[in-house]
Amino acid sequence: MRHHHLLLRCRAMPLLPLPPRTLRVSGGLVHHRLIRCHGMPIPRRTPGVSGGRLFASLPLPPPLQSPREVHVWYLCPDELNNQSQLNMYEELLSPSEREYADSMKATMLRKDVVLSRALLRTTLSRYTGCKIDPRSFEFKKNKFGKPEVLWPLDDSTAEQPLHFNISHTTSLIACGIAINAHIGIDVEEKKRNTTKNILSLARRYFTPSEVDSLAEISDSDAQRKEFLKLWTLKEAYVKALGMGFSGAPFSTFSIMLETSKGIRISKTSNASRPGYDHLSENWLFTLAELNSSHYMSVCIEDSSRSQGPEDSPAPVGLKVWKTVPFVEDTLVSGTEAVKLIA
Amino acid sequence: QPRRSIRPMPRPRAKPGPRYKTAPLTSFDAHPTLLLLLSVLPPRPPPPPPTHPHRAGLSPLSRLPHGLRRRFRRLLRQRPVKTINANSVSFSAPRKDNVSFRLQPVPQRFSVRCAAKKETVEKVCDIVKSQLALADDTVVSGSSTFADLGADSLDTVEIVMGLEEAFGISVEESSAQTIATVEDAANLIDSLVAN
Numbered sequence: 001m002r003h004h005h006l007l008l009r010c011r012a013m014p015l016l017p018l019p020p021r022t023l024r025v026s027g028g029l030v031h032h033r034l035i036r037c038h039g040m041p042i043p044r045r046t047p048g049v050s051g052g053r054l055f056a057s058l059p060l061p062p063p064l065q066s067p068r069e070v071h072v073w074y075l076c077p078d079e080l081n082n083q084s085q086l087n088m089y090e091e092l093l094s095p096s097e098r099e100y101a102d103s104m105k106a107t108m109l110r111k112d113v114v115l116s117r118a119l120l121r122t123t124l125s126r127y128t129g130c131k132i133d134p135r136s137f138e139f140k141k142n143k144f145g146k147p148e149v150l151w152p153l154d155d156s157t158a159e160q161p162l163h164f165n166i167s168h169t170t171s172l173i174a175c176g177i178a179i180n181a182h183i184g185i186d187v188e189e190k191k192r193n194t195t196k197n198i199l200s201l202a203r204r205y206f207t208p209s210e211v212d213s214l215a216e217i218s219d220s221d222a223q224r225k226e227f228l229k230l231w232t233l234k235e236a237y238v239k240a241l242g243m244g245f246s247g248a249p250f251s252t253f254s255i256m257l258e259t260s261k262g263i264r265i266s267k268t269s270n271a272s273r274p275g276y277d278h279l280s281e282n283w284l285f286t287l288a289e290l291n292s293s294h295y296m297s298v299c300i301e302d303s304s305r306s307q308g309p310e311d312s313p314a315p316v317g318l319k320v321w322k323t324v325p326f327v328e329d330t331l332v333s334g335t336e337a338v339k340l341i342a
Numbered sequence: 343q344p345r346r347s348i349r350p351m352p353r354p355r356a357k358p359g360p361r362y363k364t365a366p367l368t369s370f371d372a373h374p375t376l377l378l379l380l381s382v383l384p385p386r387p388p389p390p391p392p393t394h395p396h397r398a399g400l401s402p403l404s405r406l407p408h409g410l411r412r413r414f415r416r417l418l419r420q421r422p423v424k425t426i427n428a429n430s431v432s433f434s435a436p437r438k439d440n441v442s443f444r445l446q447p448v449p450q451r452f453s454v455r456c457a458a459k460k461e462t463v464e465k466v467c468d469i470v471k472s473q474l475a476l477a478d479d480t481v482v483s484g485s486s487t488f489a490d491l492g493a494d495s496l497d498t499v500e501i502v503m504g505l506e507e508a509f510g511i512s513v514e515e516s517s518a519q520t521i522a523t524v525e526d527a528a529n530l531i532d533s534l535v536a537n
Contacts, residue, residue, distance in 0.1 A: 104490060109492055201499070
């Protein structure tokens with residue numbers, strides 16, 4: 001058996017070349033230092049990527065310039081069918097994430113779970129200058145279940161913490177990153193049909209002013225699209241707030257799309273009930289059409305103090321990349337693929 | 343010899359609070375049944391009220407409330423009291439006649455929801471299947487979570503709306519948020535329908 005120095009698979013350390021997988025088998029028990037050390041299974045050797053510095057091959061993105069800048073990275077699960085690639089992504093997951101993925105009975109859903117976690121981890125790793133291994137991120141959930149990064153205490157990036165949010169549909173998984181501002185993102189297919197009637201859904205969940213604006217649209221297809229736009233914006237807001245659906249029921253705030261200051265949010269009279277004091281209006285929205293097939297809404301906290309009544313808030317700086325982690329990234333914002341609606 | 347007081351003992355009325363105190367077992371020549379009784383009693387109740395001066399007697403037994411003391415005395419009279427080495431106690435399982443009062447099982451501190459009605463669960467499964475347009479052979483049961491079935495937020499609110507229409511109820515957002523499985527939904531529906 002070849003001896004090699006004890007390689008502690010310490011999560012904070014950069015990866016060294018993977019040790020040769022010679023396993024000494026005696027009496028049916030497999031002896032190997034790494035198994036004994038950490039109880040972690042030895043990862044399969046990743047084909048196509050030499051050595052272990054997997055994550056260093058992630059190209060660095062341009063840094064986030066300001067709290068108003070949002071970077072979105074998305075991938076299309078339908079286009080990722082290479083099993084070895086999927087196995088590579090699966091190795092990035094933590095044991096609990098892998099367990100969660102395994103609990104999914106449908107293979108499509110399992111693939112989605114693996115891809116969304118891999119996308120999140122690789123994206124976060126990029127924004128820390130690739131200094132942190134995607135595998136070593138740990139997450140915590142706030143008391144309403146919104147996940148956040150659990151930064152190690154000695155890390156300098158904790159001073160300017162990255163905030164993230166993920167959204168998935170069957171055909172697209174998007175991850176939005178912002179610096180120093182809470183972020184919410186929601187993606188929805190443009191051609192999505194609802195089983196219930198649009199206006200009845202709106203009456204049940206939206207505010208009266210939104211119902212009125214929807215009712216004015218005569219074309220049912222246009223009405224459905226408008227509904228979806230409002231839905232994604234509201235969902236992005238709720239996710240950004242991080243208090244769950246019941247923390248900000250859709251009927252307590254209105255979104256106005258066509259104002260002179262871009263998309264605005266306002267609380268309704270419902271929200272003056274006790275319990276909804278945390279609903280704030282200082283949030284910036286942006287709505288875009290992705291690949292002419294999806295609506296994407298992003299909502300970030302507006303921490304600028306210099307907002308007078310005449311100042312219109314500077315628009316959210318949105319940059320979008322389509323990515324296949326470790327394989328290729330394409331900047332799509334500024335092209336036909338990303339059409340800003342508001 | 344238990345100490346007898348000169349004044350007649352006032353008979354205490356049944357008062358709320360601890361009905362008995364758990365006596366220390368260390369210095370105790372006890373009937374095996376007594377040891378068993380004391381070992382299965384619920385956890386120590388809150389601190390007792392100050393003891394009556396003439397109750398602080400020699401034997402721990404005399405510190406117990408009057409009614410319980412009587413019962414124990416009756417028990418003790420039935421069998422001769424043997425000195426037991428507390429370190430090695432072995433006793434046979436108490437027979438029904440040993441114990442003069444039934445021990446109730448300790449009530450659970452958390453409430454366990456009763457299973458939802460079968461018809462409710464089935465109806466919820468049907469609504470979920472039709473909303474998510476699942477194949478006929480997909481198994482949807484009480485323990486299926488909405489996430490497992492691939493429902494996103496818009497699906498979930500449509501399902502909730504469908505359930506409201508089917509059962510004639512109104513679901514608050516705060517209750518809707520607690521629903522994770524089909525069984526949860528059925529439970530919520532049952533409780534709303536019952537009210």
